[in-house]
Amino acid sequence: MTCVAIDDEPLALQLVQSYIGKTEGLELVAKFTDTVEAGEFMENNPVDLLFLDVQMPDESGLQFFSRLKNKPMVIFTTAFSQFAVEGFNLDAIDYLLKPFDYDRFAKAVNKAMEFAQFRQDKAVAEGFLFVKHNYQWAKIYYKDIELIEALDDYIKIYIQPKPILVHMSMKAVSEKLPAEKFIRAHRSYIVPVDRINSWNKNIIRIGDKSIPISYTYQKQVYELLQKKMEM
Structure with missing residues (x-):
């Protein structure tokens, strides 16, 4: 989970940085002393998670967060408890009252991770996933995906009106997709089962595209497609 930390007090910022560094699953990508x-x-x-001090010199952390277009999950930090209600009104994950120890920090982070998992589970149940595209989160419905292709460090998701490039590995996207709806046919291709027109042991055809089935995936492709035929 990627993080940004903002605090105008260098020592407080250093403390949050150290806590992030010792927490599995967190990655600090940037830190700032001004908004x-x-x-x-x-x-x-x-980013996924923001640690944000409320008392900042130019504008409050509450004002800063309110004006963000793409709001991540946020955990507010401050020495003043009177801002807690306003923080939670902005849908904050938690509110850390300074000085806080690592155990309290970890509790707040666990809330964030649980919420992120809940959001992902909800997306799966409702038939879509979120991916980062053009510096923002894009909502992609499973039914709109025609094909997924690997391109070096990116994947190309074929949807209408045009494909999109996403900085993500095939492994990462395959873990987000329901196994009964999508199948890995090749190290470079993930195929939506419902769009398959025909297939044999070497090729899957979707529209005018011919997708190779590599030897590594032949057995699982065959088993899934046979199961679909029997339904």
Whole structure:
């Protein structure tokens, strides 16, 4: 889970950085002592979780978060408890009252991870996933996916009116897709089962596209498609 930390107090910022460093599943991608630089960074670099001090010199953390276009999950930090209600009104994951220890920090992070998992599970249940595209989250419905192709460090998701490129591995996207709806046919291709027109042990045909089936995936492709035929 990618993180940004913002606090105008260097020692407080250093503490959050150290806590993030010792927490499995968190990656600090940037830290800032003012909201101007932070805003410029976050406009072009979406992140999963924001640790944000409320008392900042130019504008409050509450004001800063309110104006963000693409809002990540947020955990507010402050020495003043009176801001807690306003923080939760902004759908904050948690509110850390300074000084806080690692156990309290970890509890807040666990809330964020549980919420992220809930959001992902909900997306799967409702038939879509979120991917980062053009510096923002894009909602992609399973029914709209025609094919997924690997291109070096990116994947190309074929949807209408045109494909999109996403910085993600095939392994990562395959873990987000329901196994009964999508199948890995080749190290470079993931195929939506319902769009398959015909197939044999070497080739899957979707519209005018011929997708190779590699030896590694032949057995699982065959078993899934045979199961579909029997339904």
